[in-house]
Amino acid sequence: ISQNRASMIEINSETDFVSRNDVFQEFVRNCSILSVNANTDVQELSHMKYINSENTVQEELTKNIATIGENLNIRRIEKVELINDGLIVSYVHNSVSENLGKIGVLVCLESEGEKDILEKIGKEIAMHIAATKPLAIKINNLDTKVVENEKKILKEQTLSSGKPIEIADKIVQGRLKKFYQEVVLEEQTFVIDGKSTIKQVLEEHSSKLGKKIEIVDFKILILGEG
Numbered sequence: 001i002s003q004n005r006a007s008m009i010e011i012n013s014e015t016d017f018v019s020r021n022d023v024f025q026e027f028v029r030n031c032s033i034l035s036v037n038a039n040t041d042v043q044e045l046s047h048m049k050y051i052n053s054e055n056t057v058q059e060e061l062t063k064n065i066a067t068i069g070e071n072l073n074i075r076r077i078e079k080v081e082l083i084n085d086g087l088i089v090s091y092v093h094n095s096v097s098e099n100l101g102k103i104g105v106l107v108c109l110e111s112e113g114e115k116d117i118l119e120k121i122g123k124e125i126a127m128h129i130a131a132t133k134p135l136a137i138k139i140n141n142l143d144t145k146v147v148e149n150e151k152k153i154l155k156e157q158t159l160s161s162g163k164p165i166e167i168a169d170k171i172v173q174g175r176l177k178k179f180y181q182e183v184v185l186e187e188q189t190f191v192i193d194g195k196s197t198i199k200q201v202l203e204e205h206s207s208k209l210g211k212k213i214e215i216v217d218f219k220i221l222i223l224g225e226g
Contacts, residue, residue: 006088007035007079008104008221014070040077078219086110089122093130102223105129113211134185
C-alpha cells in the first residue's frame with residue numbers, strides 16, 4: 001500500500017518448498033513494492049529496474065531461476081486506487097510471512113471518518129471477502145453476462161422440474177435474489193456476526209461515526225486460481 005494506491009502480485013514457484021525460501025520471498029516483496037507503479041501490466045513490471053540493483057525485474061527473475069534451480073513466474077497484478085478521502089486496507093489469509101500468503105485482499109473504503117476506525121472495519125470486511133469471494137460490490141456492478149447466464153440456468157432448472165412457464169419467471173426472480181446474496185458483497189451475510197448484511201454493517205458504522213463509509217473497490221487474489 002502506497003498512500004492512495006495499492007497492489008497485489010502473484011508470483012509462482014514450482015514447489016511449496018521454494019515459496020518458503022528467503023530469496024524467493026524477498027523477490028516477491030520487492031516486486032510487490034514496484035508493482036504499485038506498473039498499472040497491472042506484468043510486462044511493464046518486467047522492464048522496471050529492480051530494487052537496489054542494476055538489473056531489471058526480468059533479469060533478477062532469470063538470476064533467481066538459475067540460483068534456486070526451479071522455474072518462477074510473475075503471473076498477474078491487481079491494483080486499486082482511492083480518489084477521495086478514506087483508507088485502503090489489506091488482508092493476507094494464512095500468511096507465511098508479513099504480507100505473503102495464498103489469498104490476498106485489498107479493500108478501498110471511502111470516508112471522512114477516523115483512520116483507525118476505518119482500519120478495523122476494513123480489516124474485518126477484507127477477512128469476510130477472503131472467506132466469501134464475492135464477484136461485485138453491488139448488484140448493478142455484476143457482469144451482465146454472469147447475470148444472464150444465471151437466469152438461463154435457473155429458468156431451465158425451474159421448467160425441467162415441471163413448473164408451468166407462467167410462474168417460472170417469478171420463481172427465477174426469487175432464486176436470483178438468493179444468487180445475489182451469495183455473490184454480491186453488500187448483499188452477503190457478514191461472516192463475523194452471521195446475521196447482518198455487509199450493507200447493514202456499513203450503515204451501522206456510518207451512523208456511529210457520523211460519516212458515511214462506502215466500499216468503492218476491492219480486489220482478491222487467490223494463488224493458482226484459474
